[in-house]
Amino acid sequence: MRIVVFGAGVVGITAAWYLASDGHEVTVVDRQPGPGLETSLANGGQISAAHAAPWANPRIPLTLLKWLGRADAPLLFRPRMDWRQWRWAMQFLIECLPSRTVSNTIQCMNLALYSRDCLKALRATTGIEYDQLTRGILEFHFDAKGFADAAKAAERMSQYGGDREAKTADECVAIEPALETCRDRLVGGIFTAGDESGDAHRFTRELARLAAARGVAFRWGTTLESLVTDGIAVRGARCWTAIDPEHRGRESIDTDVYVIALGSSSPLLLAPIGVPVRIYPVKGYSATIAVGSHRGAPRVSLSDPERKLVFSRLGDRLRVAGTAELSGYGRALDHVRCAALIARTFELFPDAGEREGAQFWAGLRPATPSNVPLVGATRYRNLFLDTGHGSLGWTMACGSGRALADLIAGRKPEVDFAFTRA
Numbered sequence: 001m002r003i004v005v006f007g008a009g010v011v012g013i014t015a016a017w018y019l020a021s022d023g024h025e026v027t028v029v030d031r032q033p034g035p036g037l038e039t040s041l042a043n044g045g046q047i048s049a050a051h052a053a054p055w056a057n058p059r060i061p062l063t064l065l066k067w068l069g070r071a072d073a074p075l076l077f078r079p080r081m082d083w084r085q086w087r088w089a090m091q092f093l094i095e096c097l098p099s100r101t102v103s104n105t106i107q108c109m110n111l112a113l114y115s116r117d118c119l120k121a122l123r124a125t126t127g128i129e130y131d132q133l134t135r136g137i138l139e140f141h142f143d144a145k146g147f148a149d150a151a152k153a154a155e156r157m158s159q160y161g162g163d164r165e166a167k168t169a170d171e172c173v174a175i176e177p178a179l180e181t182c183r184d185r186l187v188g189g190i191f192t193a194g195d196e197s198g199d200a201h202r203f204t205r206e207l208a209r210l211a212a213a214r215g216v217a218f219r220w221g222t223t224l225e226s227l228v229t230d231g232i233a234v235r236g237a238r239c240w241t242a243i244d245p246e247h248r249g250r251e252s253i254d255t256d257v258y259v260i261a262l263g264s265s266s267p268l269l270l271a272p273i274g275v276p277v278r279i280y281p282v283k284g285y286s287a288t289i290a291v292g293s294h295r296g297a298p299r300v301s302l303s304d305p306e307r308k309l310v311f312s313r314l315g316d317r318l319r320v321a322g323t324a325e326l327s328g329y330g331r332a333l334d335h336v337r338c339a340a341l342i343a344r345t346f347e348l349f350p351d352a353g354e355r356e357g358a359q360f361w362a363g364l365r366p367a368t369p370s371n372v373p374l375v376g377a378t379r380y381r382n383l384f385l386d387t388g389h390g391s392l393g394w395t396m397a398c399g400s401g402r403a404l405a406d407l408i409a410g411r412k413p414e415v416d417f418a419f420t421r422a
């Protein structure tokens, strides 16, 4: 079949890879001049399958209230005159109900663990390199109550397949010696030995290159403006091409199957054709620090639940990323939030790297209120979704792409997940 994947982020590129592996004639369309240039550009770098719990949980509403109005708060709601933002926020609160949290956790864990296996298999068959480290992820705690709660949660999560192990402070330092600098405050940690880290953008670029070698075509600088339907199927995609002289201007792309992997833009293209998807951008920040000759940067990927930050070593760089802001589609950098990333990094790891030259970035997580992504069919027989991966897009990309290829081929996916049908 001829299949067009709209969106060349980590999700779209992995979907294209698995679809091409099935022998389809695949084209990827993106408004950017290359792969992975929006939210997949500078994320936290974690393949955090065993940590794949949804943000919406019974403790979050109180935490949000506590942080309300603080410009450097790890989670921030900036109210706007946008009904989509308010509707998303209300639905998010509903997803915080205990019963919803349990079912969302099972969905996220199933897909994330499957995805981690798919990534390992992909690495084994292609030899793809992306500064990957398979040293696990360690969530460290300075607060005794927070650690006790996390240890209890770890026990509960083991029933869903998450290999989370509680560790003492000394064990944490043995796993990541860079934590010695804050040993006196450390009360313990939760270690997920099977989790991984790496550079999501390098992965996306490399996989796009491998996909091109497998016959996937790319249309860069091409913006999807609207989808045309006849009520049963999609009949064309109206696009605008800016940079490619061969295709410059407006055109309609017609194909057999359309896949939407447009990240935060997905609802803007789907709502007009009556496919309502509850996705809203949740802005996050990262700083990338050159390690240089400094010796204090961690190598094991770390999570700092107190500040909602993650640290990943990407070769000779240290990436610190996190914080969440519900503030619309703007990507402008807020200097208070950038400064908070750096301050926390060097408070924990004083010799982490070149403090002055840090590179800052902000990206929009395509978040559903439940954290469960939208993968599968729609009411149109030739339109499929692979979007809404929120804070776990790279963690879930391979599993989503692989399962989507199964669904399109009429095979039963190997993962127990609530695929879309609407």
Ligand SMILES: Cc1cc2nc3c(=O)[nH]c(=O)nc-3n(C[C@H](O)[C@H](O)[C@H](O)COP(=O)(O)OP(=O)(O)OC[C@H]3O[C@@H](n4cnc5c(N)ncnc54)[C@H](O)[C@@H]3O)c2cc1C
Pocket: 006, 007, 008, 009, 010, 011, 012, 029, 030, 031, 032, 035, 036, 037, 038, 039, 040, 041, 042, 043, 044, 045, 046, 047, 048, 222, 223, 224, 225, 261, 262, 263, 264, 265, 266, 283, 284, 285, 286, 310, 321, 322, 323, 362, 363, 364, 365, 366, 387, 388, 389, 390, 391, 392, 393, 394, 395, 396
């Ligand atoms: C600070 C931060 C830290 C994060 N850390 C992690 C982490 O450690 N681990 C993890 O798993 N996930 C993490 N994430 C989440 C992860 O980065 C995202 O879930 C993932 O990048 C989403 O990928 P995507 O392909 O769906 O979206 P994107 O990468 O945004 O791709 C969508 C693509 O669609 C294109 N597009 C949009 N509209 C149009 C249009 N109209 N026409 C044509 N093209 C269009 C865009 O150009 C873009 O290339 C983090 C996110 C942030 C912000």
